[in-house]
Amino acid sequence: MKKPVILLLIWMGLLTRSYSQMVIYVAPDGNDAAAGTAARPLQTLEAALRKVATAKSPEVTIRLRAGRYALGQPVIITPDLLNGHRLEIAAAPNEPVVLSGAAPLRPDWKPWKGPILQASLAKGLTIDQLYANGLPLPMARYPNATPDARVFNGTAADAISPRRVRTWANPAGGYVHALHQGEWGDFHYRITGKSGDSLHLEGGWQNNRPAPMHREHRFVENIFEELDAPGEWFYNADTGTLYCYPPTGMDLNTARFERSVSDGLIRITGTQKAPAEHVTLTGLTFTGTNRTFMLTREPLLRSDWTIYRGGAVLTEGARHCVIRNCTFQYLGGHAVFVSRFNRAITIEHNHIHHIGGNAVAFVGSPDAVRSPAFRYEDKVPVADMDKTPGPKTDNYPAQCTAHDNLIHHIGTIEKQVAGVEISMAMAITVSHNTIYQVPRAGINIGDGCWGGHDIAFNDVFDTVLETGDHGAFNSWGRDRFWLPGISDVNALVEQYPTLPLADVIKPITLRNNRFHCEHGWDIDLDDGSSNYHISNNLCLNGGLKLREGFNRTVTNNILVNNTFHPHVWYAKSEDIFEHNIVTTGYAPIRVPVWGKRVDHNFFIAPGALEQAQARHTDPNSMQGNPQFMDDAAGDFRVKPGSKALAAGFRNFPMDAFGVVSPALRKLAARPAITGIQLLAAGKAGATTVWLGATIKNLETLGEQSASGAPDQQGVLLVSVSPNSLAARSGLEPGDVIRQINGQAVAGVAEMLSLLQTVMWQGHVKATMLHNQQMKEVEIRLK
Structure with missing residues (x-):
């Protein structure tokens, strides 16, 4: 008797589930007049969404069959459209589904000049990105794109020189792209015309620290006369003519061409009082959007950033929405943007790559900020300041998550971007x-x-590749209390001791991450950054910097081949730095008072502990070989009996960084691991690769005699790879580096230790023996 009852209950459960969920099918070969069933699918996502509000089931799934869906404008999902329903838009199982902001083109190619072909299109089109077989092609540009160039795929100091401008008949509609003078991001300008050999430009608002363009790192594009390299194209809107220099190995007549027409693809929008809720996007590929660098102009308080609130997917006024198992690729702008009021938005298991802007951004509204200011030099007078702690409104993202996402090759055009950007948000x-x-x-x-915020178990490397003076993890804290002058802040905090934490009302945690920065610091807490707990982080290259701020506790981190960089500290910072392993001696700049406690650390470099104690820090710290398990392979746990354990250091996992999904782990790259160079360099005859050169200690009588050195002090260049940074700096095999920035270097270990303190500057002066003669050179570090 029990068995029939159980079967009846199961049948009723299945029946209830079938009635509780409605599935609407869409296929590229469907018909919007059809019923939307598996046998008779609709053709467009827009038609499927029109059926959601009247669905009888509380849960609706729009199931997209394999194919490419061109969205001429963003699909907007609102509370009225949802009408109380839970909605999932999902790819059918194991079927590739592409949502594209690009419209198809069908050019009929004909010869023009040499290898360049032309095709007649409609006049007056807007073509920001031209795609061939799904990949964007470069506009006609100078200098031509080269994949090994460090910045913008190639830059030139004469990109907008009068001599070059004179060769352009009508550059209007072209663009000038440049780094910030200090390499603190980028600028972009639209060319509106020219007078003689001078351009008329509009733009330059993409950076919140105004400055001239970088003298060297600049390029121009969308200039007809610069159409001279494979893959480049130019569209003349007046004549409707599209010109293309075929990419190597591509037959334009069989290639599939598209032009980007939309800035975004899906917008989930509501309000705080009537939010759009319970929308899930699953298994979709997003591509083909316009570049949005000319829209990047809203300042994010007093940070160095401006922003454009948009992306392939935008959520604003939303709750309990999920974006999972999606791919974002070859986009002109941002991938996912969580703007203003949002709660419980989850972005997980996604692959984001080759996009023009940010991967994921959580950005609130300045109307939630008490006494906001919007430029570095701006300030709110104390008498006019709202000193109430915390946000003024709820118009910001909170309790949101970015988890298990593979993010790489972003910022292909915009450079003031991040894998994850957080501003005016909580938790x-x-x-x-x-x-x-x-x-x-x-x-x-x-x-x-x-x-x-909780920043945990991330693997972040190959960062700050095209800019400088920054971090793999970077922060600012130019909050209400912050002023550019140290003495001014000291006086203000003396009067209002709780003001530094009036905005950062909850601690920010950095834990169990692996960081590697190329041209800055692995962890860079810049102006004003306060209320941080930093522990169990493996910093592989750039060390850790704490600039002016309050209440930072830094414990149990490993700083490989680098050190602790305290910069410009306040009188009552209350900072703590303890139980960390550092390779070389501290690199302080303007630190009159060393916080609350700097002690119980472990130094690797000989003499580093003595230097620290001479500054009256680290009375209980220790020095020596930490006995790592296998630092050359990336295992920086210390062995039992290591003196680092006696200093209070505790091992933490070395195999838990980064993505966890098997599919993403298979795709993910890993950071380069060098081990502790100081320990390796101390071995007789040991060589090290640096800036593309193989170097070693000057240590034999033969090496001394051949170089003309007066003693066996210095760094010998054994070989120099062509086109490497070392070669471009004028270094040659047989040279011996004797000094860096006027400081003598006894060998490789000393030189590398010294260089790590100045890597962020991008260059150093070296004194070296060249052909047995002393010579001074400037060495480029990036």
Whole structure:
């Protein structure tokens, strides 16, 4: 008797489930007049969405069959459209589904000049990105794109020189792209015309620290006369003519061409009072959007950033929405943008690559900030300041998550971007993401408003590749208390001691991450960054910097081949730095008072502990070989009996960084591991690769005699790879580096230790023996 009852209950459960969920089918070969069933699918996503509001089931799934869906404008999902329903838009199982912001083109190619072909299109089109077989092609540009160039795929100091401008008949509609003078991001300008050999430009608002363009790192594009390299194209809107220099190996007549027409693809929008809720996007590929660099102009408080609120997917006024198992690729702008009021937005298991802007951004509204200011030099007078702690409104993202996302090759056109950007938000979790090949920070927190973030188990490397003076993890904290002058802040905090934490009301946690920065610091807490707990992080190259701020506790981190960089500290910072392993001696700049406690650390470099104690820090710290398990292979746990354990250091996992999904782990790259160079360099005859050169200690009588050195002090260049940074700096085999920035170097270990303190500057002066003669050169570090 029990068996029939159980079967009846199962049948009723299945029946209930079938009635509780409605599935609407869409296929590229469907018909919007059809019923939307598996047998009779609709053709467009827009038609499927029109059926959601009247669905009888509380849960609706729009199932997209394999194919490419061109969205001429963003699909907007609102509370009225949802009408109380839970909605999932999903690819059918194991079927590739592409949502594209690009419209098809069908050019009929004919010869023009040499290898360049032409085709007649409609006049007056807007073509920002031209895609061939799904990949964007470069506009006609100078200099031509080269994949090994460090910045913008190639730059030239004469990009807009009068001599070159004179060769352009009508450059209107072209663009000038440049780094910031200090390499603090980028600028972009639209060319509106010219007078003689001078351009008329509009733009330059993409950076919140105004400055001239970088003298060298600049290029121009969309200039007809520069159409001279494979893959380049130019569209003349007046005549409707599209010109293309065929990419190597591509037959234009069989290639599939598209032009980007939309800035975004899906917008989930509501309000705080009537939010759009319970929308899930699953298994979709997003591609083909316009570049949006000319729209990047809203300042994010007093950070160095401006922003454009848009992306392939935008959520604003939303709750309990999920973006999972999606791919974002070959986009002109941002991938996912979480703007203003949002709660419980989850972005997980996605692959984001080759996009023009940010991968994931959580950005609140300045109307939630008490007494906001919007430029570095701006300030709110104390008498006029709202001193109430915390946010003024709820118009910001909170309790949101970016988890298990593979992010790489972002910022292909915009350089003030990040794998994850956080500004004016609270309690954001950023965990188990792998982020690499980025022009600036991997993870950036733009201000202290309002803290509570948990940054954990991320693998962030190959960062700050195209800019400088930044971090793999970077933050600013130019909050209400912050002023450019140290003495001014000291006086203000003396009067209002709780003001530094009035915006960052909850601690920000950095834990169990692996960081590697190319041209800056692995962890860079810049102006004002306060209320941080930093522990169990493996910093592989750039060390850790704490600039002016309050209440930072840094414990149990490993700083490989680098050190602790305290810069410009306040009188009552209350900072703590303890139980860390550092390779070389501290590199302080303007630190009159060393915080609350700097002690119980472990130094590797000989003499580093003595230097620290001479500054009256680290009375209980220790020095020696930490006995890592296998530092050359990336295992920086210490062996039992290591003296580092006696200093209070505790091992933490070395195999838990980055993405966890098997599919993403298979795709993810890994950071380069060099081990402790100082220990390796101390071995007789040992060589090290540096800036593309093989170097070693000058240590034999024969080496001394051949170089003309007076003693066996210095660094010998054994070989120099062509086109390497060493070669471009004029270094040659047989040279012996004797001094860096006027400081003598006894060997490789000393030189590398010294260089790590100045890597962020991008260059150093070296005194070396060249052909047995002393010579001074400037060595480029990037």
